[in-house]
Amino acid sequence: MTLGSRRLVRFSTKAGVAAGLLAVLAAGLSAGLAAPVGATGAATPVAGSWNDASNHSLQLAGSLEGGFTVSAASSWTISKICTVPAGTLLERYSPLGGSKYEIRWLNVWVPMNPDAPGAKCEFVFDGGPATVTITATAQSLAITGCSGDACALTGTKLTRAGAPPPTTTKPATTATPETGKLVISLLGMPNRYGTDANHDGLIDMLTTPQQVSPAEWTAKIYVHRPNSDCDAGATYSWTIDGRAAALEPSTTACVYTYAHFVGLGKHKVTVAATNGSRQEAGSGTVTLKDFLIVGLGDSNGSGEGNPDNPGASVSWVDPRCDRSHWSYQAQTAAVLEHASDDTSVTFVHLACSGASIETGLLGSYRGINDPGASAAAIFPQVDQLQALIEGARTAGVTWRTPDAVIISIGVNDMHFGDIVTQCVWKTACFNSKGLRGAKPGETVDHALTRWLAELPSRYKKLATKLAALKIPADRIYITQYFDSLRNEKGAICNPLIGADHPGWSFTKTEAEWAATDFLVPLNKAVAATAKYGWHVVPAPTTFRTRGYCAKPSWIVPIGSSMWNQWDLAGTMHANLYGHQAERLAVLAALKRNGVDGTP
Secondary structure: OOHHHOOOOOOOOHHHHHHHHHHHHHHHHOOOOOOOOOOOOOOOEOOEEEEOOOOOEEEEEEEOOOEEEEOOOOOOOOOOOOOOOOOOOOEEEEEEEOOEEEEEEEEEEEEOOOOOOOOOEEEEEOOOOEEEEEEEOOOEEEEEEEEEOOHHHOOOEEEEOOOOOOOOOOOOOOOOOOOEOOEEEEEEOOOOOOOOOOOOOOOOOOOOHHHHOOOEEEEEEEEEOOOOOOOOOOEEEEEEOOEEEOOEEOOOOOEEEEEEEEOOEEEEEEEEEEEOOEEEEEEEEEEEEEEEEEEEEOHHHHOOOOOOEOOOOOEOOEOOOOEOOOOHHHHHHHHHHHHOOOEEEEEEEOOOOOOEOOOEOOOOEOOOOOOHHHOOOEOOHHHHHHHHHHHHHHHOOOOOOOOEEEEEOOOHHHOHHHHHHHHHHOOOHHHOOOOOOOOOOOOHHHHHHHHHHHHHHHHHHHHHHHHHOOOOHHHEEEEOOOOOOEOOOOOEOOOOEOOOOOOOOEOHHHHHHHHHHHHHHHHHHHHHHHHHOOEEEOOOHHHHHOOOOOOOOOEOOHHHHHHHHOOOOOOOOEOHHHHHHHHHHHHHHHHHOOOOOOO
């Protein structure tokens, strides 16, 4: 399967994520999970319709013990726009005994374009492994315990159609009323990442201080009695932080939107309701939270090899940098955005293909696609970040410290692209001369040794600059580089490049040298940045069986790069599956430090 034949979903609604979890849960049972059986020993039937808390429906046939499948092609939808074909096996798993199962692959069916009615669905590898505990009765199927990469599944539940509705349909109360009979709850904040306001088919980027740190924030408020009753016929009057405020009613009873909260954090909300002779009042505190996530670095961070729209009409959110919202940094922000209605995400996407520490992060850069004299150089990424977060002060907005700065950098300081090119065209490239950027008469191996020796001092400069921006070191996450040199058995490719492109040659000997003399010492240098207080995120070990020559591979081959973006720049970079694996690693690191979107 070439890179262009599958695309990662661009989530546009939180309902889509809920339905995605519904599919995953059903998938976890689709090959036949153990469940309680009756006194007669008969299999537990599952034929019929099942619903999740958002009333997304799944039509099933079969039994838990015997295995079951989707039985009607039109039965399961995401907001009525995504259909799973009948007979689809949604997941592979390994039984661990009892009610425990290890999920190894999650093939989640998702819409290609959620904004287009009738859009087709495709499956996407979405992580694992994870150990889950599944309980089943005649009326419900539920994941009650989970450990591993896919633990967002915990709490997912299906209920047989016609059974009592799930108890999770009511909005969760996020604040205890301080006075009166009415309760004020934060129902959610609108998405800030993943929108396409100008309808150009590309996710909107935040490029100004006012966009990154708006003076006013929007949130939805739910007002109800302590027993969750809602008086849809009442007239409500509001104050926000002690001032009278006009809230906009929504199509849902007792849900109101306010678009003028000044700043994030806690806000005092007071409401009075009148319905004829009946009067009620209440007050509460709602907390508005937004994660500010920043992506810095090179082609791995930019998403090189994975255009936003591939093919003949290739497009990027930034064509000068081959910057895409399929990169692991962007995917991380997307998952956090959709993890909870109670938080939103502001994502600043600055990584640029070809960037190094000196040229790109700390110094200006022309970009991987230099437009020539018609355009000025790109400002250093760290300077761009400084302008965005400090510029908010001039707009009268409180300074915002990033919650996470995700960095991929160092490989271009080692002249990665030049070395790959040299090894394709030169025999025993490590002993060859004439490498671009090397000293006259210097071999590739000697030049690489010199650059590796210089790398720690460059990381120190970067750490000093980020510290000067008052970004706490424990909010910086630097990712190590994945191993792209091995086949599905974990052996070095023989050859690395050649079989798919006659006339080119990157031999096994050269690949072995690249592993021991390039990749290993580079990742050691990345790991050493932990001394600055940064979080070092190891590359997923699963790459060691998903290299360039592996079947399947998580690396963009020459042909796919030419097909998807009409140049060779994407070659040897992670494809969509690889970026999803990197995303899972970063999300796990963020979660350990409290950045996980949990309400």
